[in-house]
Amino acid sequence: xxxxxxxLAEAVQKAEILEQVVxxxxxxxxxxxxxxxxEAQVIDPEGSDPLEEPLTCxxxxxxxxxxxxxxxxxESVANVVMNRLADEAFPNTICDVVKQGSEQSPCxxxxxxDGRPDEVVENDAYEVAKExxxxxxxxxxxxxTDGALYFHDRTVHPSWANEFLLTAETDSFLFYRPDIASAK
Numbered sequence: 058x059x060x061x062x063x064x065l066a067e068a069v070q071k072a073e074i075l076e077q078v079v080x081x082x083x084x085x086x087x088x089x090x091x092x093x094x095x096e097a098q099v100i101d102p103e104g105s106d107p108l109e110e111p112l113t114c115x116x117x118x119x120x121x122x123x124x125x126x127x128x129x130x131x132e133s134v135a136n137v138v139m140n141r142l143a144d145e146a147f148p149n150t151i152c153d154v155v156k157q158g159s160e161q162s163p164c165x166x167x168x169x170x171d172g173r174p175d176e177v178v179e180n181d182a183y184e185v186a187k188e189x190x191x192x193x194x195x196x197x198x199x200x201x202t203d204g205a206l207y208f209h210d211r212t213v214h215p216s217w218a219n220e221f222l223l224t225a226e227t228d229s230f231l232f233y234r235p236d237i238a239s240a241k
Contacts, residue, residue, distance in 0.1 A: 061099065064099055065100065067096065068092060068097065068099055068112075069100060069110050069112075071091075071096065072092055072110060072111040072194055073111060074089055074090075075091075075111070075194040075195060075196075076111040076150060076194065079142045079143050080142055080143070080149040080150065081145045082145070082149065083149055091195040091197075092194055092195055093191075094188065094191065096191075097187050097190070100187070101113040101117075101187075103176075103177065104117070104176055104177020104178075104180070104183045108152055108155070108156070108175065109152060111150065111151040111194060112187065112190050112191065113152075114151045114152040114154075115138055115139075115155070115194065116183065116186045116187040116189075116190040117155075117177070117186070118135075118138055118155050119131050119134050119135050119189050119190055120183050122134045123229065123230075124179060124182040124183075125179075125182060126227075128185075129201055129228070130227045130228060132192075132193075132198050132201055133201045133205075133225065133227050133230060133232060134208070135189050135190060135192075135198060136198065136200045136201055136202045137202060137205050137206060138151060138154055139193050140200070140202065140204055140205060140206055140234075141154045141165075141206055142154050144206060146206075147206075201225055201227070202224055202225045202232040202234075203225055204224060204234045205224045205234045206233070207232070207233045207234070208232045208233065209230065210229060211231060218231070221233035221235055221236065222234055222235065
């Protein structure tokens with residue numbers, strides 16, 4: 058095994074463990090060690106790997122949902138994915154959260170079911186998205202969304218938005234979660 062492939066294998070394993078720490082009903086038996094910037098960047102370096110491991114799925118979601126917008130937007134998209142991962146109503150892996158639904162509409166994240174290729178086309182933006190994903194997996198990001206499980210672009214108003222509590226706004230997005238007080 059080369060040094061590069063060993064670093065990649067270790068990075069993927071760390072990301073999988075960090076993901077399990079957040080998922081409910083999953084027991085982590087190995088010590089959690091933060092994912093370093095170097096380790097994060099060796100995972101899916103070209104943005105064309107299959108969507109099979111946590112950092113790639115999270116980074117691609119951040120990239121496709123919020124590329125080209127300010128950092129708070131990217132971080133907030135990461136917050137929603139991580140909030141869903143931590144919620145028992147959603148799947149227990151980041152990739153399953155991202156792919157929930159199908160590749161045809163309806164789906165949870167528009168980039169996943171838009172019918173276009175999912176490979177990265179802007180490497181600089183993807184490097185930023187991977188860094189945000191790394192911070193999210195390491196639980197280093199504050200939750201800018203106040204527990205949001207849903208979001209949409211400001212230019213649209215989906216019907217489901219009226220069913221939830223607005224928790225945060227960024228330049229590009231509005232964020233929501235179920236209104237716990239009205240559910241009681």
